[in-house]
Amino acid sequence: MITLNLLPGAIPELLACVRETQQIAKADRYGLMAAVLDESLAEDDRRCLDRLLRSICRGRVQIVDDLSTIG
Template identity: 60%
Template sequence: MSPVNLLPGAISEILASVAETGILTLADRYGLMAAALDESLDEEDRSSLNRLLRAVLKGRVRVVEQLSIAA
């Protein structure tokens, strides 16, 4: 299995985008998957990831099948 590499600052970029739009895209979900699989993720990023996932579960963030919200 090949390692999944998270881009630096990816979680904060996803959080900023979701906070602005209220939408979690397909590309965002792939980024979150990479983050969840990253064993070297620091505690702050892991907490941010968990908060975002809780917001999705509570319906505060809408999940869409689009790759990006840029039109």
């Protein structure tokens, strides 16, 4: 079985970047997928993740095909 280990602080950092750019990149979407599958995710990270996914569903965040929105 493959285990996924997210970097500490990765989800709040992603949320901050997405808030700043109003975009989410391809690599970030893979990070979200890994976070959704992580059953040991902390409650604060889960709330950040839910907030981010809600923003995407409501169209507040544009999905782009770039590899990264940072830079």
